[in-house]
Amino acid sequence: ERVLSSANSIVDALRERSVEASGEPPSDRMLELALREYSRVFDEQEGGFGSAPKFPQSLQISLLLRVLRRLAEPEEQKLARRMIELTLFKMARGGIYDQIGGGFHRYSTDERWLVPHFEKMLYDNALLSVTYLEAYQLLKDNFYRQIGLETLDYMQQEMQSPEGGFYSAEDAGEVGLEGEFYVWSFEQLKSELSLDELKLAERYFGVTPQGNFEHGKNILVFDWGVPVETRAGQEFVALRKNLLEIRGKRQRPHRDEKILCGWNGLALSAFAKGYQIGGEERYLNAAQRCAEFLERIFVTEQGLKRRYFQGSVGIEATHEDYAFFIDGLIELYQSNFDLHWLELAIKLQDRQDAVFWDTNSPGYNFSVSEDAIIKKKDFLDNATPSANSVSLLNLIKLHGLAGEKRHYQRSRELAGLLSGLAHKYPLGFPKALSAFDYILEGGKEIIVVNPRGGSAGYEFVRKIQADFNPNQVVALCEPIAIEAQTALKPAAGRTLEAGRTTVYVCREHVCSAPTVNLEEAAAMCSEIRRME
Known part of the structure; x- marks a missing residue:
């Protein structure tokens, strides 16, 4: 009750x-x-x-x-x-x-x-x-x-x-x-890795004979003193791959x-x-x-x-x-x-x-x-x-x-x-x-009209999506299909300028003049309205 x-x-x-x-x-x-x-x-x-x-x-x-x-x-x-x-x-x-x-x-x-x-x-x-x-x-x-x-x-x-x-x-x-699949004893690592690999594991993951978990086991952490760039290095990638292969022999949860x-x-x-x-x-x-x-x-x-x-x-x-x-x-x-x-x-x-x-x-x-x-x-x-x-x-x-x-x-x-x-x-x-x-x-709508078979529109979209512009949506279409695309009403009637990829940058459906200058369009997409 x-x-x-x-x-x-x-x-x-x-x-x-x-x-x-x-x-x-x-x-x-x-x-x-x-x-x-x-x-x-x-x-x-x-x-x-x-x-x-x-x-x-x-x-x-x-x-x-x-x-x-x-x-x-x-x-x-x-x-x-x-x-x-x-x-x-x-x-x-x-x-x-x-x-x-x-x-x-x-x-x-x-x-x-x-x-x-x-x-x-x-x-x-x-x-x-x-x-x-x-x-x-x-x-x-x-x-x-x-x-x-x-x-x-x-x-x-x-x-x-x-x-x-x-x-x-x-x-x-x-x-x-719990966690047995993920943790390591120092002896396990010592038996599975070469001496050089063991030293790297000590440096990168902070492993010790005493461990940092129950029963002297080690939970692997990325040591705070190691630069983050190290994760992309050849030594780290090779060690991580080797440890993953060794761990893969265990019974998964x-x-x-x-x-x-x-x-x-x-x-x-x-x-x-x-x-x-x-x-x-x-x-x-x-x-x-x-x-x-x-x-x-x-x-x-x-x-x-x-x-x-x-x-x-x-x-x-x-x-x-x-x-x-x-x-x-x-x-x-x-x-x-x-x-x-x-x-x-x-x-x-x-x-x-x-x-x-x-x-x-x-x-x-x-x-x-x-x-x-x-x-x-x-x-x-x-x-x-x-x-x-x-x-x-x-x-x-x-x-x-x-x-x-x-x-x-x-x-x-x-x-x-x-x-x-x-x-x-x-x-x-x-x-x-x-x-x-x-x-x-004030959200933006980015309408990209791309020539049939052209790649410039897709490349432009990938470029602007690489930046953090969370308050916008992007539509990409070909001019021939626009009138038939009832789900994309804001794109209706948008045409190519001079036969080239054309971008319309709109804010709440009020659009700027179309542009074929993709650098200029990217800059418009990245404009931020700061808090007042």
Whole structure:
């Protein structure tokens, strides 16, 4: 009874909050308030926010990257940058990151990111790979790029099924032997490595005869005294490869092979971003395989399904499944510019609006169940972002790409609701605040009209996607197909100038004069509206 009472209280509180939301419009002041609130709980020694156990805070760091990009005051820039860099460096150097196989463990049991709970979750790695790649875009530190791409490599090698979807998790290990797959005794290393390799392991990974974990074992960490550039060096790469081969002879932890639609949407978005930023075709191929699987297995005439396991599909999708999948489809469209994926995103958004939007109390319901406990709204960010906040960004981007008024109107309703909640408790709404940053800067729409068979348009897109411009969408099309592309209304009538690749840079659908000067166009795409 106490559990039921508590659940009802939570549901009631959420409903009351949705009704009481002030509708206060988003403002730069809200982002500056969030910066101050994060600095208040920031760990100045070890990075991250709060005390142990410490969870990877991808959403918070992604928000701080957006805030840093638009801050005008040098002291505030310094503060935001320190929180970002210390947290990302400490996590990537610590035991929470698998220094040999790539990918992040679930959380750290201590404040130093040393001893993790060794489980690896799909959603954590999808979100963290994007955060590290965004940090690379903004700060141009190759260490972030390396960690982001290593994380994608881990996901592709160990978590992508032969059918294309991604499994949910890898366990920590057998009870009483958690982490055994990942840790090393000094004697093990001594017996497996040459003397020179052992010395390198001591230098790079801090291994000692005493160890830093239970029973004298060593959790490998990337020693703080070793320059980050070392990770790209021949010695480090060879040692890491050798250790991975040795570890590969051990029994891997059990893998949870459920394939969940929503979590796969996060993975789809991550691999699409990985291609946009990293430029390697294998990431695009992984994203396309994932999208094809999700469409084939989960998309039905009656709507989305949620879970696939050993050939069986079941459970009606929740709002989260729709929101995360739509987000991934939008990013995939902006990677290969196959209009099919944008059209599917629009179709699913329309279905989401019809099924989950609450006409009595604004916001999307978590599920379609009539059960009083289950039927609630997902506003707060947790280990995964709030589905309502993800939907806000989806609606903003879909309006930018498709130009449909219904997406704009719904996004403004949702922004008003979330703004009232985020104003009261900014620490709980980093994803919503990231969406507000998009609104406040005034999102850009980049329309690239490319001659049939030409490569200049694609090269231009790759160039602008290498930089951190989170508040814009990109459409690329050929002039012949424009009138037929009903999903790309803002591109209708856009033509080539002098038969060359032509770029239209628009802000909230008000476009500058077309230009064939791609350097000039790239500079326009990179223009930033600073906070006032």
